[in-house]
Amino acid sequence: MTFIKISEQPSLYDNLEKMSIHDLLVGINNEDKKVALAVEKAIPQIEKLVSQIVPRMEEGGRIFYIGAGTSGRLGVLDASEIPPTFGMPNTYVIGIIAGGDKALRNPVEKAEDDLEIGWKDLMEYGINEKDTLIGIAASGTTPYVVGALKIAREHGILTASISSNPDSPIAREAEIPIEMIVGPEFVTGSSRMKSGTGQKMILNMITTTTMIKLGRVKGNRMVNMQLSNAKLVDRGTRMLIEELGLEYDEANKLLLEHGSAKKAIDAYKEKH
Template sequence: MAFVKITEQPSLYDDLEKKSVLELLQEINAEDQRVALAVQKVIPQIEKLVSQIVPRMKQGGRIFYMGAGTSGRLGVLDASEIPPTFGMPPTLVVGLIAGGDVALRNPVENAEDDAERGWIELQERHINEKDTVIGIAASGTTPYVLGALRNARANGILTASISSNPDSPISKEAEIPIEMIVGPEFVTGSSRMKSGTGQKMILNMITTTTMIKLGRVKGNRMVNMQLSNQKLVDRGTRMVMEELNLEYDQSQRLLLMYGSVKNAVDAYRENNKG
């Protein structure tokens, strides 16, 4: 079967510049509604991936996201949200983008075309068989990502891919391919739109589910979140109040003394046994 880049196919809409603002917004929204349904279809693959990530992370393994452009930025974004949300060290979920951190804000010429660079960057971080490498590429053809996956898999490391094209090269390199087929973009080839939205959804699903299974959530609460601003201190205080049936001021003192909702609740219960 010939490989067809759906991500590069002409938009289903035309004469965009002649449409009203309302028409443009409604049509973008209509396309966006396809994304969640496309993600729904790949839940079995996401489940397979998370089920293999969790035991690896329990043994000290890490997740590495690899991508270029929008895909790389979304990997870095998801990785950067894990420490404040779940109180995990920033070394456990790592986003690597072709061209390095400067590429987060500025395009870096030819960075994504270097097929060896990604594996070099993983080796610099002492990648091992407990780790997981997830390549993200809307087109499924990015050399930086392909090379990293190929080398990681050859070295016995769990690999997965997220792409928006069926039967893409990236899927052939990954042990667990996730192909989220969202169709042509509203603006032809602009994969920051539906493809990017779907990637964000899948990355959220992978890390949130993994963190829950690693015990970083209690009930439905982020009991290990970092207390990095007043809003989060207030949220954490109310969690402690609810859990221990204490007044606000006492709950806040406990929270600030022990640094997280979980630690505050555990310490209070330990100190007030019997």
């Protein structure tokens, strides 16, 4: 059976250069409305994945994202947001992109075309059976990702994939394939659009849900966030005011003394 890339089929819109700015924006927005519905259909697979990630991470396992181009950049982005948001070390969620950090800003020629380099990149982190590998590729065909998933699965590592085409090569290599079928892009083949938006949504869902289940959120607040700027210090101070009924200055002092809202709350409650 021939594998058809729905994500690279011709756009439902044509003569884009002749359209008004308003019509272009409305067209893009209309296509974007389809993304959340496509992600919704993938929730059972996302749930299956998170339910297996959580116990692995409780035993010291990590999440690895691997991808090329836009997909790789989105994996690195999600990984980079875990420490400031949830106060976790940057060793727990790791994003790997074909071509290395240079590829975050500039394309690296042929970096994604090798079936073996992805696994070599993962080996630098000592990936093992406690870890989870999530391959990201809108097309579902990126050799760098396909090869990494195949070898990782052979080594007993939990594998998942996120793609925008059904029955793709990366889905066949992954234990838990997540297929988000968003249809043709507004600009034909431009997977940075709907596919990229959907990937970002799914990555947010995976890590946010995992971190909540690991106890990194209290109520609905980021009590473990890093206090890396004045805005976050103020937010943390107000968390303490609401939770403990303190005056602003006292709450602020307590927060800075302990370094996180959670530690400050726990320490205060222990004394009182």
